[in-house]
Amino acid sequence: MAGSETPGALDGIVVLDLTRILAGPTATQMMGDLGATIWKIENPKTGGDDTRAWGPPYAPTPDGQDTDLSAYFMAANRNKKSIAVDLASAEGQRVLRQMAARADVVIENFKPGGLVKYGLDHATLCAAHPGLVYCSISGFGQTGPNRDKPGYDLMAQGYGGIMSLTGDPDGQPMKVGVGIADVMCGMYATIGVLAALRHRDATGEGQHIDLSLVDAQMAWLINEGTNFLASGQNPVRRGNAHPNIVPYEVFAAADGHVILAVGNDGQFRRFCDFVGRPDLAELPEFATNPARLENRVGLIAEITPLIAARSMAEIIDGLEARKVPVGPIHTVKQALSTDQARARHMVVPMQANGAGTVQVLGNPLNFSRTPVRYRSAPPRFGQDTDEVLQSLARSDEDHTG
Structure with missing residues (x-):
């Protein structure tokens, strides 16, 4: 300062x-x-x-x-x-x-x-x-x-x-x-x-x-506003999920919650390797982001229990080592400390x-x-x-x- x-x-x-x-x-x-x-x-x-x-x-x-x-x-x-x-x-x-x-x-x-x-x-x-x-x-x-x-x-x-x-x-x-x-x-x-x-x-x-x-x-309104202007479809509430990227939301771990933000197909493959399901990245319905977006419900059902079986520390350390965007959810006190x-x-x-x-x-x-x-x-x-x-x-x- x-x-x-x-x-x-x-x-x-x-x-x-x-x-x-x-x-x-x-x-x-x-x-x-x-x-x-x-x-x-x-x-x-x-x-x-x-x-x-x-x-x-x-x-x-x-x-x-x-x-x-x-x-x-x-x-x-x-x-x-x-x-x-x-x-x-x-x-x-x-x-x-x-x-x-x-x-x-x-x-x-x-x-x-x-x-x-x-x-x-x-x-x-x-x-x-x-x-x-x-x-x-x-x-x-x-x-x-x-x-x-x-x-x-x-x-x-x-x-x-x-x-x-x-x-x-x-x-x-x-x-x-x-x-x-x-x-x-x-x-x-x-x-x-x-x-x-x-x-x-x-x-x-x-x-x-x-x-x-x-x-x-x-x-x-950025991407959600232009999503509507481009498609004519009214955006809807998705909680913590992203309208254009999957998986990109909050997941329950064994001892809390983590944020998973998979931004491209390479990151998705490395994520699947971490959770012990490399085959998911090879399936046509999950291999690309447009496919994952189309099959969001099925993919989230597959990976939710795999994440829930691991601790927050294991998930964050493991995915950071693989350069997959992941992070904790801090309280205000934790963030500012x-x-x-x-x-x-x-x-x-x-x-x-x-x-x-x-x-x-x-x-x-x-x-x-x-x-x-x-x-x-x-x-x-x-x-x-x-x-x-x-x-x-x-x-x-x-x-x-």
């Missing part, structure tokens, strides 16, 4: 962050990790970002009292300055317009049109500042028949199709275990902002980015204001020249208000002096 003196890829970029919950904060945390200055605006009437109250667990004070640093909030809000501003007030709007004049990027997740009455919408700010990159995140986007409907991760997963593919074939549709629609929307937002900044730097032109949770979720997680710095301790040391998940990007920096822990509500507003005031004095 780099020290604070190491330059970041986005050093000098200022982001006015009018987002809350998860999608927008995911994007701005990523930009903050890369060196951008993030001004996180929080509503003093509500105590700030909604997720500050989405606990327990919370980071406690030294005497054991809960802080406003819920684990959920800390997941997406490091490397930011928290500034308490009431955008519903005339003074708050003046301050935010002042901040927008200093910013390279504005990112917001209000309902479409929700900022017009405050004079903080993209049309108003982009007209005043032609080089501004303005990103709007909403449930369904700025256009379309559903533009005014609210957007939450669970609803996006349902509307966008991923829940119909997730879960046991005989169970109910199931959401992914984390807010993946929000997170992926935040990742798309980051990509969009970076692309728009490159265009701005080349031409001087800013622009508006219109991004929705549902559009993003449909985009990452592995030697691999430690070697890759995927758990990062940080010093939080009034809450001692907190731990956050690491950023997976590893740059050779401009490494990710963990400059500041997730902020307490409004902790940077005076510092930032006084800095703006001094800047204005310098400009007018």
Whole structure:
């Protein structure tokens, strides 16, 4: 992990962050990790970002009292300055317009049109500042028949199709275990902002980015979405099985479960040799992946008891030695406690204001020249208000002096 003196890829970029919950904060945390200055605006009437109250667990004070640093909030809000501003007030709007004049990027997740009455919408700010990159995140986007409907991760997963593919074939549709629609929307937002900044730097032109949770979720249907477009057949839930590769799923071992991910015919032959049934790889109905896909039920019936007769360690060691993809199913505790997680710095301790040391998940990007920096822990509500507003005031004095 780099020290604070190491330059970041986005050093000098200022982001006015009018987002809350998860999608927008995911994007701005990523930009903050890369060196951008993030001004996180929080509503003093509500105590700030909604997720500050989405606990327990919370980071406690030294005497054991809960802080406003819920684990959920800390997941997406490091490397930011928290500034308490009431955008519903005339003074708050003046301050935010002042901040927008200093910013390279504005990112917001209000309902479409929700900022017009405050004079903080993209049309108003982009007209005043032609080089501004303005990103709007909403449930369904700025256009379309559903533009005014609210957007939450669970609803996006349902509307966008991923829940119909997730879960046991005989169970109910199931959401992914984390807010993946929000997170992926935040990742798309980051990509969009970076692309728009490159265009701005080349031409001087800013622009508006219109991004929705549902559009993003449909985009990452990936192979199952294109399976439908190519075949006209609606994909179905398969539990842990893969729609296009067999065998590629979870199997019970004698003492737990393992993941088997056979990606080609050579790996399948080596798998069959390991389980003592090399003849299976020679049968026409199993010899190739298209054949195995067609005869999925029969093949799984053949290999399930062969795997169940062996321990997890035997299976993993034996198949790894044969270069057949295989692995364990970790709990979150096990995953974050592995030697691999430690070697890759995927758990990062940080010093939080009034809450001692907190731990956050690491950023997976590893740059050779401009490494990710963990400059500041997730902020307490409004902790940077005076510092930032006084800095703006001094800047204005310098400009007018």
